[in-house]
Amino acid sequence: MAAEALVELENVCFARGSHPVLAGVDMRIPRGAIVALMGASGGGKTTMLNLMAGTLRPQSGQIRIAGQNLQKFSGDAMYALRRQMGMLFQHSALFTDLTAFENVAFPLRRHFRLPENVLRKLVMMKLEAVGLRGAAGLFPAELSGGMGRRIALARAVIMDPMLIFYDEPFTGLDPISVGIIASLIKRLNTALGATSVLVSHDVEETFSIADYGFILAGGKIIAEGTPAELRNSDSALARQFLGGQPDGPVPFHYPARQDYAAALRDSHAAGEVI
Amino acid sequence: MAMLEFIPQLGRRTLQSIPGLGAASRFLLTSLLSVFNRHFSFQQLFRQIYGFGVRSLILMVVAAFFTGMVLGFQGYYALVRFGATSALGTLVALSLLRELGPVLTALLFAGRAGSALTAEISSMKATEQLSAMEMMAVNPLAWVVAPRLWAGIISVPILCAIFDLVGIFGGYLISVPVLGVDGGTFWAQMQSNVTFSGDILTGLFKALCFGVVVTWIAAWKGYTARPTAEGVGNATTLSVVTASLTVLGLDFILTALLFS
Numbered sequence: 001m002a003a004e005a006l007v008e009l010e011n012v013c014f015a016r017g018s019h020p021v022l023a024g025v026d027m028r029i030p031r032g033a034i035v036a037l038m039g040a041s042g043g044g045k046t047t048m049l050n051l052m053a054g055t056l057r058p059q060s061g062q063i064r065i066a067g068q069n070l071q072k073f074s075g076d077a078m079y080a081l082r083r084q085m086g087m088l089f090q091h092s093a094l095f096t097d098l099t100a101f102e103n104v105a106f107p108l109r110r111h112f113r114l115p116e117n118v119l120r121k122l123v124m125m126k127l128e129a130v131g132l133r134g135a136a137g138l139f140p141a142e143l144s145g146g147m148g149r150r151i152a153l154a155r156a157v158i159m160d161p162m163l164i165f166y167d168e169p170f171t172g173l174d175p176i177s178v179g180i181i182a183s184l185i186k187r188l189n190t191a192l193g194a195t196s197v198l199v200s201h202d203v204e205e206t207f208s209i210a211d212y213g214f215i216l217a218g219g220k221i222i223a224e225g226t227p228a229e230l231r232n233s234d235s236a237l238a239r240q241f242l243g244g245q246p247d248g249p250v251p252f253h254y255p256a257r258q259d260y261a262a263a264l265r266d267s268h269a270a271g272e273v274i
Numbered sequence: 275m276a277m278l279e280f281i282p283q284l285g286r287r288t289l290q291s292i293p294g295l296g297a298a299s300r301f302l303l304t305s306l307l308s309v310f311n312r313h314f315s316f317q318q319l320f321r322q323i324y325g326f327g328v329r330s331l332i333l334m335v336v337a338a339f340f341t342g343m344v345l346g347f348q349g350y351y352a353l354v355r356f357g358a359t360s361a362l363g364t365l366v367a368l369s370l371l372r373e374l375g376p377v378l379t380a381l382l383f384a385g386r387a388g389s390a391l392t393a394e395i396s397s398m399k400a401t402e403q404l405s406a407m408e409m410m411a412v413n414p415l416a417w418v419v420a421p422r423l424w425a426g427i428i429s430v431p432i433l434c435a436i437f438d439l440v441g442i443f444g445g446y447l448i449s450v451p452v453l454g455v456d457g458g459t460f461w462a463q464m465q466s467n468v469t470f471s472g473d474i475l476t477g478l479f480k481a482l483c484f485g486v487v488v489t490w491i492a493a494w495k496g497y498t499a500r501p502t503a504e505g506v507g508n509a510t511t512l513s514v515v516t517a518s519l520t521v522l523g524l525d526f527i528l529t530a531l532l533f534s
Contacts, residue, residue, distance in 0.1 A: 055408055082411040093402035107410040110313060110417075155410075 003030035005064075006163060006195045007052055012061035014047060021047050023219035024061070029212075034189050034196040036206045036227075039216035040241065040250060045199040046090075048216070049165045052197065053085060054078050065163070083111060086156035090168040092148040094140040100127070100151045101136040107159050126154040129191075130184055146177025150184065157188055163195050164188070170202040178202065182209050203242050207231075215241060217250075298494045302486075304415055305423050305493065311416035318417070322425030326387040330433060333386055337378060338370075338437040342444025345369055349445075350453050359455050363464035366445035371468065371477040375438040377525050380484035383430055384517035388492035391422055392513035395496025396506040404497075419493050426489025427482065434481035438474075480528050484521050491517040 007029040014022040021044040029035045037045050050056040051063055054070050063070040065081065073081055094103050104123045108114060114122070127133040130150040140148055149169065156164060166185060170178045186209045189196045200206045207213070207227035215223040215230065215238045223230055223238035231242060237249040258266075308314050349365040395418065398404050407414045442464075449455040468474070492513045499509035 053409060055405065079411040079413070082409060085409065087406070087409040089402045089406055091402060093406035095403055095406075096401075107412070110410070110412045159410075 003032065005029060006031040006066055007197070008062075008064040009048075009052075010062040010064075012051065012058045012063060014044070014051060014056065014058045020219055022051075022058070025216075025219070025221055027214060027221060029195060029197060031195050032189075032193065033211040034185065034198060034209055036210035036213040037197060037199045037216060038201070038203070038206065038213060038241065041201070043216050044219060045216055046167055049087070049167055049197065049199055052163075053087060053165060054081065083107075083159055084161050085163045085165065086159065086161035087165040088149070088153050088156045088167065088169050090171055092140070092145075092152040094143075094148055094152055094155075096140050098139075099136065100132065100138050100140070100143065103140070103151055104155045104158055106155065111159070122158065123154075126158050127151075129157075129188070130154045131180070144177075146173050146180065149173065149177065149181055153181070153184055153188070157192060157194075160192055161194060163197070164192075166196060166198045166200070168199055168201070170200055170205055178205055185209055203244075217241075298490070301415075301419075301494055301497065302423075302490050305419045308413065308416035308420035309424065311413055311420070313413050313416040314420055315417065318421035319424055322421045323429055326383075326391075326422075326425050327429035327433060330383060330386050330429070331436070333382055334379060334433050334437050335440050337382055338375075338440035339444040341374055341378060341437075342366060342370065342441035342446075343448045345374070345441070346445040346448030346453065350449060350455070359453075360459045360463055361467075362449045362453075362455050363446075363460035363462075364467040366449065367442055367464045367468050368473060370438050370441040370445070371473045373477075373525075373529070375434050375441060376477050376480035376484055377521060379430060379434040379437045379481055380488055380521045381518055383426070383433065383485070384488045384492070384514055384521065387426065387429070388488050388517050389510050389514050391426070391489065391492040392496040392499070393506060393510045395419070395422075395493060396499035396501075396509045399497065399499060400501040400503070400506055402501075419497065423489050423493055426492070427485045430485025430488065431478045431481040434478060438477065476532050479532075480525065483524060483528060487520050487524060488517045491520060 005028045007027070009025050009027040012022055012025045012027075013020070025048070027048075037048060039045055047056065051058055052065070052070075054073060057071065068081075070081075094100075095106065098106065101123055104126055105119055108119055108122060124133055124136070127136055130153055132147060132150050132154070135143065135147060135151070140151075143151060153169075169181050169185065173181065182205050185196060185198065188194070198206060198210060207230075210227060212226055213224065213230050214221050215233075215235070217237050223233040223235045225233070230238060233239060233242075239245075240249055256263075345366045346362065349362050349369075350359060353359050353362055353365065395404075398418065404414045404418065407417060446457075446460060450457045450460055495509045495513040495516070499505045
């Protein structure tokens with residue numbers, strides 16, 4: 001992690017109402033890397049993506065993108081910064097009233113006045129990159145889940161962003177589509193010279209493409225390192241998460257008021273049936 | 275004792291609703307002013323006017339026609355007792371222009387276009403399309419909300435004018451050919467008793483206010499809906515109910531103000 005950092009989080013705290021989501025997160029994402037952000041559901045991974053994208057603001061701490069403090073950006077400046085970012089959403093978030101071609105062309109049409117033939121070439125180039133040039137005229141309802149995700153990926157990279165966020169890119173896809181998306185993330189990151197932040201539960205697929213990973217639990221980073229380092233982590237919680245063990249620091253049983261054996265004994269003594 | 279508990283509870287609820295009202299007002303102003311934002315599209319505006327206005331036409335024309343015919347029957351029933359059937363044209367026209375036209379147009383608009391608007395915006399929110407726009411540096415208020423708000427504000431007065439015209443024609447068809455009221459008297463009385471600024475513009479002004487309120491409520495309910503299937507359903511129902519009741523309440527306030 002010696003390379004220059006593109007994204008830096010310093011003691012970032014975020015709460016929803018009285019519920020703390022992040023409690024002092026420090027993180028450094030090097031330029032050009034694919035960084036995985038992992039952890040249990042509801043652990044604040046997507047919140048972290050939204051904080052880095054500037055759609056949420058931390059209650060305290062600092063987030064820097066390319067050395068610039070994100071909290072100082074507002075309105076037009078934030079929109080200008082977002083033109084250098086791309087995000088692949090968990091459910092693709094394609095515009096249902098537009099064809100695949102128009103979905104990919106959407107950011108270009110909104111931000112530039114390009115001649116139609118130039119715009120067409122740019123869009124087709126990205127559709128070819130994700131292998132769906134032939135599906136340009138289809139509407140989102142006519143695409144499979146994996147195809148929709150690939151169209152959304154083409155849209156996320158149409159402006160050649162420096163920073164790409166992936167929110168659960170493998171969720172709900174068949175193994176072939178998962179493999180395609182993983183290889184596309186790797187290829188596009190290299191081809192565009194971008195930096196990618198990947199939120200995922202899919203340990204094997206994520207580790208196959210990630211250069212570095214963070215494991216988030218209880219609003220804090222509990223382990224970080226290369227995939228190999230994470231597999232050998234000292235943290236019992238990290239080992240439970242990566243090994244998919246049903247019991248461990250995150251217990252199988254949701255806490256009850258009374259131990260089950262004691263509850264049975266008490267009910268037996270009272271002549272009740274539970 | 276119950277009264278003593280009721281008063282602070284009422285105060286608390288009122289205080290709780292004020293920030294929401296402030297946020298909704300800010301949402302309305304920001305969206306309306308987004309017409310100057312570079313992401314505002316007049317093409318989108320015309321598309322929405324077509325969707326809200328033109329596609330509501332058949333509903334409005336049918337409703338107006340029946341309303342005018344019923345007014346003709348009921349007005350005749352009341353006036354014939356006093357031998358004043360010559361005033362039937364005036365009664366039909368004033369009822370439609372000042373009251374029934376704007377209110378019924380707004381209520382039908384809330385049911386047809388308002389509900390669709392809420393469902394569309396809340397579905398876009400539930401499927402992360404609004405967040406995707408934000409991430410693509412496109413302001414969703416300028417691209418999605420503003421054209422729909424302006425389309426509603428422009429469409430409702432035009433629909434109201436059409437409602438009035440068709441309603442009066444329906445009233446004429448019942449009054450003159452069916453009930454035997456003299457056609458010349460019907461139109462002459464209407465012409466001499468209906469004023470342009472006092473009656474026609476008053477009605478259209480009401481329709482404009484209703485247009486703002488109905489589309490504002492519909493867009494706000496959609497934009498603040500919970501991003502789930504249940505949230506979309508609840509927001510759509512709430513949008514129609516709130517807009518309908520607000521139109522009726524606002525109608526009373528506007529009538530009282532304009533009457534005085």
